[in-house]
Amino acid sequence: MQRLQKLMSRAGVASRRKSEEIIAAGRVKVNGEVVTELGTKVDPQQDKIEVDGQVIQREKLVYILLNKPQGYITTTDDPYQRQTVFDILTDVKQEVHPVGRLDKDTEGLLLLTNDGDLTYVLTHPSEGVKKTYVATVAGVPNQAKIEALERGIQLKDGWTAPAEAKIVADLGSEAIVSLKIHEGKNRQVRRMWKSVGHPVKELKRTKFGPLDLQGVSVGDYRYLSQEEIKQLKRIEKQAEINQ
Numbered sequence: 001m002q003r004l005q006k007l008m009s010r011a012g013v014a015s016r017r018k019s020e021e022i023i024a025a026g027r028v029k030v031n032g033e034v035v036t037e038l039g040t041k042v043d044p045q046q047d048k049i050e051v052d053g054q055v056i057q058r059e060k061l062v063y064i065l066l067n068k069p070q071g072y073i074t075t076t077d078d079p080y081q082r083q084t085v086f087d088i089l090t091d092v093k094q095e096v097h098p099v100g101r102l103d104k105d106t107e108g109l110l111l112l113t114n115d116g117d118l119t120y121v122l123t124h125p126s127e128g129v130k131k132t133y134v135a136t137v138a139g140v141p142n143q144a145k146i147e148a149l150e151r152g153i154q155l156k157d158g159w160t161a162p163a164e165a166k167i168v169a170d171l172g173s174e175a176i177v178s179l180k181i182h183e184g185k186n187r188q189v190r191r192m193w194k195s196v197g198h199p200v201k202e203l204k205r206t207k208f209g210p211l212d213l214q215g216v217s218v219g220d221y222r223y224l225s226q227e228e229i230k231q232l233k234r235i236e237k238q239a240e241i242n243q
Contacts, residue, residue, distance in 0.1 A: 002041060002042065003039055003040070003041055003042075004019075004023060004028065004030065004035065004038075004039075004040045004041070004042050004049070005019040005020045005023060005038065005039075006019075006117075007042060007049065007056075008022070008023075008028075008049075008051065008056065008116075009115075009116035009117045010061065010115070010116070010117075011056045011057060011114075012094075012095055012096075012097070012114035012115070012116055013051055013056055013116065014116050015116040015117055015119060015120035016116065016117050016120070017120065018116070018120075019116070020038050022051060023035060023036060023037075023038060023040075024036055024038065027051060027052050028049065028050065028051050029048075029049070029050040030042055030047055030048070030049055030050075031047055031048050032048070060094060061113070061114060061115050062092070062094045062096060062113060062114060062223065063111070063112075063113045063115065063118075063223065063224040063228070063229055063232070064089065064092065064096060064111070064112045064113065064221050064222070064223055064224070065109065065110075065111060065211060065213075065216060065221060065222055065223075065224055065228075066085060066088065066089070066109075066110045066111075066112060066216075066220075066221040067107070067108065067109065067110075067213050067216045067217060067218050067219065067220055067221065068085055068102055068106075068107050068108060068109075068110045068218075069107055069218050069219045070104070070105055070106070070107045071083060071104060071105075072084060072085050072087070072088070072104065073085070073103075073104050074098045074101040074102055074110065075101075076097065082104075085098065085110060085112070088219065088221065089112070089221065092112075094114050095114060096112040096113055096114050097112065097113070097114070097119065098110055098111070098112050099111040099112065099113060099118075099119050099122050099123060099208075100122070100123050100131075100184050100208075101184075102205060103187055103190075105203070106203045106204065106205065107203075107204045107205075107218060108133075108203075108204040108205035108206055108213065109205045109206060109207065109208050109211060109212070109213050110205070111208055111211065117236060118232060118233070118236050121235060121236045121239045122208075122209065122232070122235070123184060124239075125161070125182060125183045125184070127182075127235070127239050128182045129182055129208070129209045129235060130164075130180050130181065130182045130207075130209065131180070131181060131182070131184075131205060131207065131208050131209075132178060132179070132180045132205070132206050132207035132208075133178065133179050133180075133181075133189045133203060133204065133205050133206070134168065134176065134177070134178050134203075134204050134206050135176070135177050135178075135179070135189065135193060135200045135201075135202065135203045135204070136174055136175070136176055136177075136200070136201045136202040136203075137174060137175055137176075137177055137193050137198040137199065137200055137201060138173075138174055138198055138199050138201060139173070139174065139175065139197065139198050140167065140170050140171075140172070140174070140175040140198075141165075141167060141175065141177065141193075141196060141197075141198050145196040145197070145198070146165045146166065146167070148196055149163050149165040149179065149192055149193075149196060150162055150163055150164065150165050153192050153195050153196070154195075155185065155188075155191050155192070155195065157185060157186075160181070160183060160185070160188065160192060161181070161182060161183055163179055163180060163181045163192070164178075164179070164180035165177065165178070165179050165180075166178055174201065175198070177193070177198075178206075179192065179193070180207075189203060190203065209231070209232065209235060210228065210231040210232070211224075211228060211232075
């Protein structure tokens with residue numbers, strides 16, 4: 001037996017907290033009866049669980065690392081019929097979702113899973129999971145601009161948290177730079193560099209928490225190793241302790 005909201009999260013319905021909201025709203029039935037009490041325990045092998053009339057099934061949890069190419073979007077469905085990352089995951093049977101997003105013109109590390117609880121932890125700014133981006137920018141930032149990024153930049157939707165910035169290579173008319181952040185504001189990295197006068201020409205995410213792109217070519221993907229999953233679960237466990 002296990003708590004209903006945990007089962008819903010494991011099935012990929014939503015994070016555990018969001019699942020609690022769905023239950024409280026009366027959108028869940030167990031064996032045909034509406035359940036609104038949080039903490040209700042169910043048997044995933046015996047009980048029929050429905051969310052908004054759809055029977056949920058507990059899927060095997062999967063964790064996929066994709067080296068996203070430029071030109072692909074990370075939404076599950078696109079009304080404009082553009083290519084999505086799910087066009088690449090042709091052999092994945094489970095219904096996975098991206099952990100955070102990369103915009104159409106950004107390539108690099110994208111984690112996809114059906115583990116709702118882990119997704120919540122890895123994408124919540126308060127947990128401080130760091131992501132590293134390498135960019136080619138116009139011009140060469142001086143030290144004052146690097147320090148400004150590291151202190152935090154005021155964008156239209158508020159101040160950014162302190163970051164780690166550095167110049168990787170000075171190419172004269174442009175530079176290769178890196179930026180490490182733990183937030184996920186829309187197009188944040190591009191906006192941060194633009195705000196200090198160095199628009200991004202090319203952008204790639206190279207690291208997400210303990211994960212990197214080693215051995216994964218652009219357009220390819222692989223399942224995480226058991227050790228990598230353990231590392232992510234330690235982050236999730238620590239988040240539960242800190243609550």
